[in-house]
Amino acid sequence: MKKRNLRRALAGATLIVLGGAMFVNPANAVYTCGKGQICMFKDNDFRNTVAVEPAFQHSGGELDNFGHNHFTNGTVVDGQVSSVVNNSDFCLALFDGTNLTGANDVVPPHTSGNLYGFNDKASSGVTYPGSETCR
């Protein structure tokens, strides 16, 4: 996506920062999310299977349709993400529609947790620069 579109998408979005609500001990994770990685898990508490999408390992990375992405066990990512580890320096915005449309939830850099209120909703996403407030 071009930068102009990204700005428009983010400007039109009501970003809900999960912040303090999302601290869950990742010790029981099925996959240890690496330094700088963004890891999306199919179940709460970093369980079941994981997707580490290359597009999300840098800022400005966009995935327009999680229907084209798969967890490591082959399951389609769309509508399945329940918890996220964001070890990157970037904000991750997840949208419940494709092409960064619809309601969204934001996972700030260096946070992790369950997507309370956004469980099994994410259909697209984008990374972008930001502090812990992701504004």
Ligand SMILES: [Ca+2]
């Ligand atoms: Ca799930």
